Amino acid sequence: MILHQFIDYETLRLIWWLLIGILLIGFAVTDGFDLGIGTLLPFVAKTDMERRIAINTIGPIWEGNQVWLIVGGGAIFAAWPPLYAVSFSGFYLAMFAILAALIVRPVAFKYRSKRDSPAWRTAWDCALFIGGFVPTLIFGVAVGNVLQGVPFRFNSDLRVFYEGTFFGLLNPFALLCGLLSLAMFIMHGSAWLMVKTSGPVAERARYFGSLAAPLTIALFCVAGLYLWAGVAGYLITSTVDPMGPSNPLLKTVVVDSGAWFANYRSAPWLLIAPAFGVLGAAGALLGLQARREIATILSSALSIFGIISTVGVSMFPFILPSSLDPNSSLTVWDASSSHLTLFIMLVVTAIFIPLIVAYTSWVYRVLWGKVDDASINDESGHAY
Template identity: 50%
Template sequence: MFDYETLKIIWWGFVAVLLIGFALMDGFDFGVGMLLPIIGKNDVERRIMLNSIGPTWEGNQTWFIAAGGALFAAWPLAYAAAFSGFYVALMLLLFSLFFRPVGFDYRSKIADTRWRATWDWLLFVGGFVPPLIFGIAFGNLLLGVPFYYDGDMRLAYQGGLIELLNPFGLLAGVLSVAMLCMHGAAFLITKTNGALAQRARHSLIIAAGVTVICFAVSGLVIAKQVEGFRILSMPDTNSAFMPVAKIVSRANGAWLDNYSHWSWLWCVPTIAFSAVLASVFLTIHRHAVSAFIASGIAVTAIILTAGLSMFPFVMPSSINPNSSLTAWDVVASHKSLGIMFWVVVIFLPIIMMYTAWIYRVMRGKIDEQHIVEHQHSAY
């Protein structure tokens, strides 16, 4: 069996895979939801959009559940701190997600224009709010979250929803929304034809432009203005210890330390920029599947850029840096990580193969004829 330090690194990777999987699989569902009332000009087009994701969106959302379960089991301290510090934001996230299953089930039940238009905008909320909240939350992780552990190791949080809505947090939120809107538009291009597909192409180009700008500005702000976190000393990483056992400092540019130590990491943000531009290029030249793959690579690289900048920090503390949670001290016991490792190794490939099979079965474009022929069964 792996030693404790190795398992800690492996589980950082597992959590990253689950979060990226959620962003990739459910991300284009969010993107389609955002675009639903904007590029869908009539009821048929909006039903085409809904039917492009209708058969698979529930399966995609299980990545979110899996990521939450992994946080609870492998990173219990981060799970507790996040659900305390981001409680109001997470409740808003939860309530916005409610609109998706209800909207899919009830939108087409009544052939009334106002009824369907209302659900279209509620599905828009269900697609727009979660990426915005996730982006704002991640932006605040880079800034540091106002929590600390007292002498009895009780978690105390000092802050609220308003404090999360700072300029950098909102910039990260816009980046997240634009990134997944681009991904959703790329997916729609693979599933639709005609005028709807053309509007999806225009949407991808606009969203890609916003993504590149926000990603570049975020990088400059992190490099020049944001105080990152740096571990000065801590116990042996192969041992179990509490978060307050280490000494952490803050300094401008500290989030670039990993890129300074391992220069090859610069290929990750480079890939992010290149993949966004490639998605635009491939979209213009009508290579739909390749454009979708490029947008997926862009989403992956953007998330990895932030994660690699923060490593090993998971949830830094802006009040007491020594209380910051890292991949070394946020984890469950050695035995727990070892047991869950084999669970993931066995079941994650099965889930991925099953998901690939589902998308192979569901491949192909959705058109108006499909909606007409399935009036009572289509979304």
């Protein structure tokens, strides 16, 4: 028997759906506080030294954190080719804006302290703000559009056609999700600054985090009510073959009000996902108020896990519904690569993901501790 046949096609598809979710959550939890600190930079740091302190809390680790985004994008390309094709072409301008912001960010890290000019440093501080704010907002807007359905279709040859516009992405529900993303990452960035700094920067971070945490809860609940009352979901009405070929047109899909809540009705235990989203943010708020640093960052991470998991659980088995032609919607069962490709990728992932986790954990352990004036002056040749 061929080795890859020990794991059936259905199981591999489900495993890769879970792995993509894990990679996206890993990116949000690690790079999320990087983006949050960039967004907070003009507000938590008033002097040049305070800005350097805030920047150096993430300076040694932001590159490693961004690996999760690269791995996630690569995994989508290899495991779910139609999803990659539709999302990266349909969201082209949005993706371009994200990439432009993420490209500006490392340049700002490297060049900010090359000159003592206040105007020079202020300009790069603005670049760091843009590099945090823009991706955070657009990521949320993208999720909001995915939940509503994306205007694409396949013809009989499985050639994809996208018929949306960039400004069409900026609808009320998507912008609501963008604001939720901002609040969530600001909460997470504040929690990290509480862990890594002391004095005025930590106190300002505590203040803004105490605003962002309840705002995260409020926006998450409002988005859920909006989804219930004003956003129709998608439902497969034909027979589904989890072992079948990757052809999205072999099923029948209808648009149905409340369909995104069907999984919770059939399996109520799944409500643990949105519960984590709310309870994690509430725990972060309490941790900020009590100055419990580790509890705060862990609670904030739990909230991110719960909020992102809620999206995945609500949509399953859909991964990218089509508002233009519901039958063209992509699902876990009809948008994957071949059985052999998924198996080979799983073997590679089983080898390298633990190495990435182990190395990342080691880096965090070595670099643990507060960043302050003295540490920056002592490392003047290496600090940002």
